[in-house]
Amino acid sequence: MRNVVRLMVISSAAPPRAAEVSDGFGRMPPVASKPWQQLKPTRRESALQARLKRPTIKAMPVYVCAILALGWALWFAPFLRKWNQRAAKKSDSRSRWGMLLEFIAYALLWMRHSWSYHPALWRIFVSVALFAVGALLSWAATNALGIHLRFEAAISDGHKLIRTGPYALVRHPIYASMLAVLLATGIVVTPWRLFVVALVVFLIGTEIRVQTEDNLLANHFGSEFSEYRKSVPAYIPLVR
Structure with missing residues (x-):
């Protein structure tokens, strides 16, 4: 009975923190704990994405x-x-x-x-x-x-x-x-x-x-x- 109560206490505790991964800028933003939850990109990330989408200009031969x-x-x-x-x-x-x-x-x-x-x-x-x-x-x-x-x-x-x-x-x-x-x-x-x-x-x-x-x-x-x-x-x- 004592083991059952201990198991119930552990299961009702706060969920563990989400795993953290590097975003390439030296920070560790949390990954969404739910699959339907989307994290908004930071301003620096948005600027980087826009730069990558920009077409490159090739020089004349x-x-x-x-x-x-x-x-x-x-x-x-x-x-x-x-x-x-x-x-x-x-x-x-x-x-x-x-x-x-x-x-x-x-x-x-x-x-x-x-x-x-x-x-x-x-x-x-x-x-x-x-x-x-x-x-x-x-x-x-x-x-x-x-x-x-x-x-x-x-x-x-x-x-x-x-x-x-x-x-x-x-x-x-x-x-x-x-x-x-x-x-x-x-x-x-x-x-x-x-x-x-x-x-x-x-x-x-x-x-x-x-x-x-x-x-x-x-x-x-x-x-x-x-x-x-x-x-x-x-x-x-x-x-x-």
């Missing part, structure tokens, strides 16, 4: 980065030569607004995780071809301009109307090369919607520069430039 760097370098290299910094006979500062819009268009290309894209193979081939066209035009145009190479639209003393080399194909081959570089870059690093926005901004800026330069050349060369303007497109072949 190295060879694509190399193509972009080499393409830009080859295009930009001929502009490192000495520019004509003498006082201009006539100039138009409105071309700077067009230049600003072109720079904004280039900046738009690199937004929205540009370095995480893995472009398709056909895009890479198109990009290489466009970079080659842009570099060829920039080298040929700067060589043809010679001492007339300037940063903004201007007419110098002894200015000549260049109509040889790439200027026989388009009136503004440097702008054509800039368009080729923009297309070569955007096709591999920029989402289509943002690419279209950047292209529109670039074309608006380029049209401003074309109009200001054409007006200066028309006032200076008269009928000679008018004839040239009628026979040669501005910067996109077959588009006058």
Whole structure:
């Protein structure tokens, strides 16, 4: 009888404490004693779970980065030569607004995780071809301009109307090369919607520069430039 009473006292005592396990943060939270009882995660645990669920961003392949760097370098290299910094006979500062819009268009290309894209193979081939066209035009145009190479639209003393080399194909081959570089870059690093926005901004800026330069050349060369303007497109072949 005494043993039975002792057994009843032991069974009616408080239940044993739940086993404790480490949560990885140096603390030992109690495990629920009932299967239907759920323990709420701590704030630190919730942050860790959210970080683990976050998708990882893969970097662009190295060879694509190399193509972009080499393409830009080859295009930009001929502009490192000495520019004509003498006082201009006539100039138009409105071309700077067009230049600003072109720079904004280039900046738009690199937004929205540009370095995480893995472009398709056909895009890479198109990009290489466009970079080659842009570099060829920039080298040929700067060589043809010679001492007339300037940063903004201007007419110098002894200015000549260049109509040889790439200027026989388009009136503004440097702008054509800039368009080729923009297309070569955007096709591999920029989402289509943002690419279209950047292209529109670039074309608006380029049209401003074309109009200001054409007006200066028309006032200076008269009928000679008018004839040239009628026979040669501005910067996109077959588009006058």
